[in-house]
Amino acid sequence: MTESPTPPPRIALQNVAKRFGANAVLRDVTLEVGRGRSLVIIGGSGTGKSVTLKCVIGLIEPDSGTIRLDGEDITHARGRRRDALLNRFGMLFQGAALFDSLPVWRNVAFRVLQTRPAKDAREIAIEKLRRVGLTPDVADRFPAELSGGMQKRVGLARAIAAEPEIIFFDEPTTGLDPIMADVINDLIREIVSEMGATAMTITHDMTSVRRIADDVAMLHDGVVQWLGPIADLDNSANPYVDQFIHGRADGPIAAVR
Amino acid sequence: MMVLGTLQRLVAAVGAATLGLCAGAGRLAIFAAGSVSHVFRPPFYFGEFGRQLLRIGYFSLPVVGLTALFTGAALALQIYAGGARFNAETVVPSIVAIGITRELGPVLGGLMVAGRVSASVAAEIATMRVTEQIDALTTLSTNPQKYLVAPRLLAATLALPALVAVGDAIGILGGFLVGVGRLNFNEGAYMKNTLDFLEVGDVTSGLVKAAVFGFIIALMGCYHGYFSGRGAQGVGRATTNAVVSASIMILAANYMLTDIFFGN
Ligand SMILES: Nc1ncnc2c1ncn2[C@@H]1O[C@H](COP(=O)(O)OP(=O)(O)OP(=O)(O)O)[C@@H](O)[C@H]1O
Ligand SMILES: [Mg+2]
Numbered sequence: 001m002t003e004s005p006t007p008p009p010r011i012a013l014q015n016v017a018k019r020f021g022a023n024a025v026l027r028d029v030t031l032e033v034g035r036g037r038s039l040v041i042i043g044g045s046g047t048g049k050s051v052t053l054k055c056v057i058g059l060i061e062p063d064s065g066t067i068r069l070d071g072e073d074i075t076h077a078r079g080r081r082r083d084a085l086l087n088r089f090g091m092l093f094q095g096a097a098l099f100d101s102l103p104v105w106r107n108v109a110f111r112v113l114q115t116r117p118a119k120d121a122r123e124i125a126i127e128k129l130r131r132v133g134l135t136p137d138v139a140d141r142f143p144a145e146l147s148g149g150m151q152k153r154v155g156l157a158r159a160i161a162a163e164p165e166i167i168f169f170d171e172p173t174t175g176l177d178p179i180m181a182d183v184i185n186d187l188i189r190e191i192v193s194e195m196g197a198t199a200m201t202i203t204h205d206m207t208s209v210r211r212i213a214d215d216v217a218m219l220h221d222g223v224v225q226w227l228g229p230i231a232d233l234d235n236s237a238n239p240y241v242d243q244f245i246h247g248r249a250d251g252p253i254a255a256v257r
Numbered sequence: 258m259m260v261l262g263t264l265q266r267l268v269a270a271v272g273a274a275t276l277g278l279c280a281g282a283g284r285l286a287i288f289a290a291g292s293v294s295h296v297f298r299p300p301f302y303f304g305e306f307g308r309q310l311l312r313i314g315y316f317s318l319p320v321v322g323l324t325a326l327f328t329g330a331a332l333a334l335q336i337y338a339g340g341a342r343f344n345a346e347t348v349v350p351s352i353v354a355i356g357i358t359r360e361l362g363p364v365l366g367g368l369m370v371a372g373r374v375s376a377s378v379a380a381e382i383a384t385m386r387v388t389e390q391i392d393a394l395t396t397l398s399t400n401p402q403k404y405l406v407a408p409r410l411l412a413a414t415l416a417l418p419a420l421v422a423v424g425d426a427i428g429i430l431g432g433f434l435v436g437v438g439r440l441n442f443n444e445g446a447y448m449k450n451t452l453d454f455l456e457v458g459d460v461t462s463g464l465v466k467a468a469v470f471g472f473i474i475a476l477m478g479c480y481h482g483y484f485s486g487r488g489a490q491g492v493g494r495a496t497t498n499a500v501v502s503a504s505i506m507i508l509a510a511n512y513m514l515t516d517i518f519f520g521n
Contacts, residue, residue, distance in 0.1 A: 059392050086398045097393040100384075101308075111397045158397075 008071030010035045010166065010198045011056060016065030017222075018051060025051050027222030029065070033215070038192045038199040040209050040230075042244060043219035044253055049202045050094055052219065053168045056200070057089055058082050069166075090164035094171050094202075096155035098143035104129070104154055105139035111162040128157040133183050149175045156184065160191060167191065169201040173208050185211040206245055209233075218244060220253060288402075288480055295403040296411050306408040313374050313409070313475070314416030318423065320373060321366045325424035328361050329353060329431025337440050349440065350447045351454035353432035358459045359519075362425045363417075364511050367470035370417065371503040375478040378409055379499035382482025383492040391483070406479045410472060417471030418464040425460065462518045469514060470507045477503035 009032040016029040025048040033039040041049050054060040056067055058077065067075045074085060098107050106113070108128050109121035116124075126136045132153040143151055152175055159167055169188060173181035185208055191197050192214075201212055209216060209230070216233055218226040218241050226238040233245065243251030332353050340346045382405060385391050394401045429451060436442040478499045485495040 054392070057396055059395060083398055086396060089396060091393075091396045093389050093393060095389055097389040099390055099393070110399075114398065 007035065008068065009033060010037075010070060011200070012068040012071075013052070013056070014066045014068070016052075016055060016062045016067060018048070018055060018060060018062045024222060026055070026062070029219070029222070029224055031217050031224050031227055033198055033200060036192065036196045036198055037214045038188070038201065038212055039215045039217060040201045040203060040213035041217045041219055042203065042209060044244075045204075047219050048222060049219055050170055053091070053170060053200060053202065057091055057168065058085065088165045089168070090159040090162065090166070091168040092152075092155045092159040092170055092172055094174075096143075096148075096151040098151055098154055098158070100143055103140050103142055104146070107143065107154060108139075108157045108161050110158060124161060125157070128161045129154070131160075131187060132157045133180055149177070149180065152176065153180075153184070156187075163195065164197065166198045167200075169199065169203075171202055171204070173203060173205050181205065181208065182211075188212050206247075216241075284484070285480055288406075288483065289476055292402050292406040292410055292476070292479070295400065295407040298403075300403075302404055302408055305404065306412055309408050309412035310416055312377075313370070313413050313471075314420060317370050317373055317416070317420055320369050321420045321424045322427045324365050324369050325357065325362060325428035326431040328365055329357055329428035329433075330435045332356055332361065332428075333432040333435040333440065337436075346440075347450070349436055349442070350432065350450035353436075354429050354451045354455045355459055357428035357432070358425045358455065358463045360463070360511075360515070362428055363421050363463045363466040363470060364507065366421045366424045367417065367467065367474065367507045367511075368504055370420065371470075371474045371477075371507060372500055374413065375474050375499040375503040376496050378475060378478030379482040379485075379495045380492055382479055383485030383495035384482075386483065386485045387487060387489075387491060401483075406475075406483070409475045409479055413471040413475035414468050415471070417467040417474070421464060421467035422460075425463065458518075462514075465518075466511060466514050469510055473506045473510060474503050477506065 011033040013029050013031050016026055017024070018026040029048075029052060031039070041052065043049050051060060055062045058074070062075060065075070066073055069085065074081075077085060098104075099110070102110075105122050105125040108125035112121040112124050122139070126139055129136065129138060134150065134153055134157070138146070138150070138154075143154065146154065152172070156169070156172055159169070172188060173184050176184060188199060188201065189212055192199050192212075199212075201208075203209060203212070210233075213230045215227065215229055217224050218238070220240050225240040226236055228236060233241065236242065239252045242248075243253050333349055336349050336352045336356075337346055340348050340352075382391075385405070391401045391405070394404055433444075433447055433451075436447050437444050481495040481499040481502070485491045
């Protein structure tokens, strides 16, 4: 029962490990995200970045380690407790994961519809679509009728529609043209800076990293190899980070050919 | 030595298969119990329920109707031919009615709907699993079992008796058409004979069977879809397994229900 002078970080992972059969994806992940800050996770394909986010939100249960939200251990929260937590989260999935059977606006307003009448929800959905650069005529189409990049943006609109405190973006700009990617980077920055949300973003796009991040975590081999503020990224003196941000084939990260 | 090794492997394989079967049965039981409990606990998704009722019930009408029509017609021919061997051709109307309502209406109807509905439910839910839509539901504070499984279970359990009731009528009509058109029965006599010998229990037992089959159809579709493997292959396997297991469970359940209703 020690009184800490500073509040606990919004999200803290400590020694989190997860394996799928023989595949040890996360071996020992420890990282923190402060309140109202934006953490970007970088790392090679298949290193467990998406798995990390899913552990925090509760879609995957870690084998060991603890995950804390505002200091409270939520690693194994289930049932009503997990429901209460989920109300505070929003998530954009890597593959958008839109509901095929529902029109776009019902996708975006899915959570809002749980508490508000359909008319309001639809207005909110159209406003969110506008913020991700989509026109109102998209609202009544079905996800299968949209391009990949449009689906991604609808997924983003759905993640932010209920204005959650904590938002996860899994590769928000993948599949977008450079101009639209910039719009989305701005939007994510705005959500963190102006609305005070806490964000964790996965991206391979270094331009995005520099636009979105307050802090950067480099994941490789199931371990966070480096975690620091964006200002230190270019002189991290960490061989993994160096190789990654300069996109070199030779270095400690083996590129299998 | 080699024989022993082979034997050991064989025993191990049988053991592993048995364990797998038990684990599967346990998982199915937990899944079924959880899903049924969601049918009775709010929130209720009426829109989803309505859509499923339309899809499972209404759109299965042609399949069930045609199945019943041809089955009733063929049954009339068979019973006439069989009955002729001991001068009992007059039993055609009543045996057709009993055969259709007790047994062939629900079983053949159930099997046809299993092929149609189990497959499409399994493919749909497996695709949702593979494309992370089920995970997305969870992150949007919606229990996927309540949102996806419960409405399908309820819709199928209610729709199948209605479908089979319609099928019964069409099947008897099929027998009637053949009886009057080909076998020279008198129209009025055929109808009277059918109604005189048909008992309420014949029909209701068939409808109870239909409800159970409806539950099995939706449960197998949802279960195999929900626990589908990854990728397109996972979806394909879920679809096949759903149809095969639903069909076999329908036939097994039919035997047990028949024994309960009519066995001594
Ligand atoms: N549900 C699962 N079952 C089995 N293995 C899984 C599962 N989810 C992820 N994996 C495995 O975990 C590893 C990491 O996957 P993850 O999706 O987290 O990678 P990632 O870092 O997000 O990569 P990318 O940048 O390509 O999206 C992969 O080897 C993947 O096969
Ligand atoms: Mg990923």
